[in-house]
Each structure stands twice: as structure tokens, then as C-alpha cells.
Amino acid sequence: MNKKSKKSRSLVLYTLVVIVLFVALFAINQATNKKDNVNQTTAEAPSTASQPVMGKEDAKVSIVEFGDYKCPSCKAWGEQVWPLLKRDYIDSGKAKFSYTNVLFHGEESKLGALAGEAIFKSNPEDFWTFHKALFDEQPEVNHDGLWITEGKLLEVAKNSIPAMDLEQFQQSLKSNEIQGSVDLDQELVRQFNIKQTPTIMINNIVIANPFDYAAITAAIEQEMK
Numbered sequence: 001m002n003k004k005s006k007k008s009r010s011l012v013l014y015t016l017v018v019i020v021l022f023v024a025l026f027a028i029n030q031a032t033n034k035k036d037n038v039n040q041t042t043a044e045a046p047s048t049a050s051q052p053v054m055g056k057e058d059a060k061v062s063i064v065e066f067g068d069y070k071c072p073s074c075k076a077w078g079e080q081v082w083p084l085l086k087r088d089y090i091d092s093g094k095a096k097f098s099y100t101n102v103l104f105h106g107e108e109s110k111l112g113a114l115a116g117e118a119i120f121k122s123n124p125e126d127f128w129t130f131h132k133a134l135f136d137e138q139p140e141v142n143h144d145g146l147w148i149t150e151g152k153l154l155e156v157a158k159n160s161i162p163a164m165d166l167e168q169f170q171q172s173l174k175s176n177e178i179q180g181s182v183d184l185d186q187e188l189v190r191q192f193n194i195k196q197t198p199t200i201m202i203n204n205i206v207i208a209n210p211f212d213y214a215a216i217t218a219a220i221e222q223e224m225k
């Protein structure tokens with residue numbers, strides 16, 4: 001074999017190796033994507049004890065949102081997906097809906113969670129009004145900037161729940177009891193290994209893409225059988 005053909009042969013070999021590597025990487029990537037789109041299941045559904053629950057208490061299907069008032073996807077989910085769920089399943093008594101706090105954005109997440117828990121304790125029937133009002137206040141741009149402050153929470157509480165005792169509300173933000181409610185939610189976050197918000201669970205099914213309404217309805221219909 002002459003020097004030239006040896007060289008071209010190693011070039012062919014090199015090209016082949018590169019092609020094989022690319023194909024392998026593509027296959028791995030496809031497999032990973034596929035896995036991301038499959039709903040996972042857990043041993044049991046998250047407990048809704050001591051949580052705000054909307055809808056028929058003994059409904060066969062329990063929908064739990066793990067959310068964070070600082071999270072822009074949670075705001076978007078509440079505006080785009082939640083109204084459909086409410087219309088199709090919660091209002092008709094087929095499913096109940098509950099919200100659990102996740103604190104992925106530090107002190108502001110915690111302050112928002114404390115406020116929700118304080119209202120749930122003092123004015124349980126007004127929880128969902130405050131919950132929506134607080135998400136409405138999340139800025140469309142620069143949601144990472146500071147916006148959940150005690151002043152903002154008082155303002156939202158005052159505007160959304162006129163009968164609210166604001167002094168009591170302010171005190172409960174610092175109370176051990178309300179801190180205990182936030183801690184309980186963190187136990188659930190750990191138990192269910194929540195890594196992203198919003199995470200939507202239909203009984204013990206973790207929805208891979210919370211914005212895929214078809215996947216959510218398929219899981220609900222399956223659990224209603």
C-alpha cells in the first residue's frame with residue numbers, strides 16, 4: 001500500500017467514526033426526549049390534608065399543583081390550563097384541586113407561601129381569591145426582580161379580601177403555626193421529589209408536560225374509570 005492510499009484510508013475511517021458518533025448522540029438525545037415526555041407515577045397520591053382544596057372533597061380524582069408565586073410558568077399555567085381544568089372537571093365534581101407551595105425562588109417564594117397559608121387559616125373560603133390575585137401581581141417582565149414584599153402582600157390581601165383583618169394577617173406571617181404549614185408543604189416537595197414548578201399530579205401520576213392539556217385529560221379520564 002502506498003503512502004497516499006494509506007492516508008485516504010485513514011480519512012475514510014475517521015469520517016466513519018465521526019458519523020457513528022453523531023448517530024449515537026442523536027439516538028441518545030431522542031431517547032432522553034422520549035423519556036421526558038412520559039408521565040411518571042409515584043407510589044401514592046400526595047396528601048391534601050391541611051391543604052386548600054377546591055371542588056368535591058370525595059372526588060375520585062385529586063389534582064395537585066406544586067407551585068411557587070415567584071414562578072412565571074406557574075402564573076402562565078394558572079392562566080392557560082387551570083381555567084380549562086376548572087370548567088371541565090372541578091366545577092362538575094369529577095375532580096378536586098389542591099395547591100402546595102414550593103420555595104424554589106428563596107425568601108420571596110417563602111413570603112408568598114406564608115401569606116397564602118395565613119389566609120387559608122383565617123379566611124379559608126377566600127384562599128383561592130387571594131391565590132389568583134397574588135399571581136396576577138407577578139410582573140410580566142422582570143419577574144426575577146423583587147416584588148413579593150410584606151407591603152405588596154398587605155395590599156393584595158386588602159384589595160382582594162375586603163373583610164380581611166390586616167393586623168392579624170401581618171402577625172400570622174411571623175407565627176410558628178403558619179411557618180408549620182409551609183414546612184408541611186416542603187415535606188411533600190421532598191417526599192415527591194419535586195424538581196420543577198409547576199408540577200401537576202393527577203392522583204399518583206406526574207404529568208410530564210403540565211401545559212399538555214390532552215395529556216392531563218387522558219390521565220384524569222384514566223383515573224375516573
Ligand code: CA
Nearest residue numbers: 051100101185
Ligand atoms: Ca399548604
